[in-house]
């Protein structure tokens with residue numbers, strides 16, 4: 001062994017580790033690079049991965065000893081086993097490690113299981129999430145929409161139509177249709193998963209299996225999972241991959257035991273008296289227009305913002321019995337006309353009136369469309385576009401079995417047990433109101449043709465008025481009937497290549513803080529200094545007009561920008 005080799009053996013590994021820690025660590029290198037580096041010089045890869053110093057020192061010492069044992073460049077093949085050890089060492093600290101992969105799967109599983117509830121039957125329904133949102137100071141508004149099945153007038157298929165759309169395409173026969181009936185109250189129902197006693201029994205068995213599984217999981221798996229990720233004194237989270245394999249095995253065992261429990265329970269579970277019924281909810285959806293004056297959160301500049309958003313609200317129409325809240329319809333499958341329901345299905349009577357729904361929309365100023373502005377003054381206007389009564393199907397079932405003796409409420413649309421059943425008197429149940437039984441009411445299709453010349457309108461599901469490109473008439477639909485709508489236009493230009501852009505025209509009626517009604521913008525005074533308020537006494541009062549684009553961009557920000565430009569120029 002030459003003295004040069006000894007010096008290299010001692011100095012190269014620590015030098016490489018120091019360089020890796022200072023140069024590579026900040027760049028968060030890819031796992032492959034870490035593994036290769038640690039194979040060439042054990043310790044350097046660990047340093048680049050940001051492992052604890054003691055571990056890096058162990059890697060460096062291992063590299064030094066390996067190099068000394070190799071003894072010189074002529075025997076470098078003897079270094080190969082050390083490279084394998086170095087590579088594997090680094091591998092287990094990267095995301096490529098088989099242990100880390102199984103850990104990720106378990107982590108995913110843990111997230112899906114609610115930690116806090118003590119019984120699966122208290123599992124929060126998706127609807128509670130939307131309720132808690134209203135308890136925040138401000139609500140963030142998310143665009144929502146839901147679908148209703150409409151019978152195709154050409155082929156009879158049930159076509160799911162987003163409820164705010166005014167045109168629909170039937171994918172079964174390829175036909176296009178105008179959708180009418182938005183101004184009527186829609187009578188709809190949620191499609192059922194639990195449609196008979198057999199499915200009910202299976203859903204209950206699933207429920208008790210899950211409850212059993214959760215209990216076992218908390219006892220056998222959760223303590224291990226808690227130890228697998230520990231916090232260091234500095235607050236960083238450290239994964240302990242050696243525990244992950246144990247967690248995987250425990251989870252599999254718990255799952256198997258729960259399956260055994262379910263098959264045993266299937267022989268002993270007795271489902272007693274059941275009640276299959278509906279409860280009505282009032283549901284509304286519409287457009288919120290908001291003007292916000294305030295300061296930009298970025299640079300504190302004063303801003304005036306206009307925003308548009310779709311909002312929805314729902315309220316139970318049964319005051320006497322407490323049923324779970326509705327939640328957002330947009331998360332559910334397409335709703336069906338209530339007229340499709342079997343006449344044997346009875347419902348809790350429809351109570352209250354539309355005022356309950358108006359209340360459910362809450363304080364419009366608390367629904368903030370623009371989040372990036374600290375509002376000083378907010379103006380909100382809401383237009384309801386769709387009002388519906390939604391009948392939601394339920395089961396109440398008496399269940400007996402080993403350690404089970406309870407009466408549960410099961411959400412028949414979701415197929416899951418919600419909790420202990422409320423007291424429902426079966427003699428109070430009634431048939432659906434006559435209006436809900438009428439087929440052909442609510443959303444329905446009418447032909448796409450212009451009522452005057454028969455030309456087909458261009459397909460645009462968001463359009464509320466339809467322009468005929470043949471006879472240049474504008475067609476609207478009221479109470480299911482098409483009718484011409486008067487509109488003005490500038491003289492058609494001589495040269496070709498013009499696009500038509502529709503606008504709404506509004507006469508200005510501006511109510512000032514001191515109660516004055518202005519129709520002429522020049523007469524709006526700032527009240528601070530008189531410089532801009534001098535317009536002269538003999539200037540005649542004019543009627544200003546505002547032009548608002550009658551188009552809707554998918555992106556509300558673009559829409560507001562377009563509006564602001566026209567507003568200013």
Ligand SMILES: [Zn+2]
Pocket residue numbers: 152153154155156157170171172173174175
């Ligand atoms: Zn069709």
Ligand SMILES: [Zn+2]
Pocket residue numbers: 450451452453454455468469470471472473
């Ligand atoms: Zn026409």
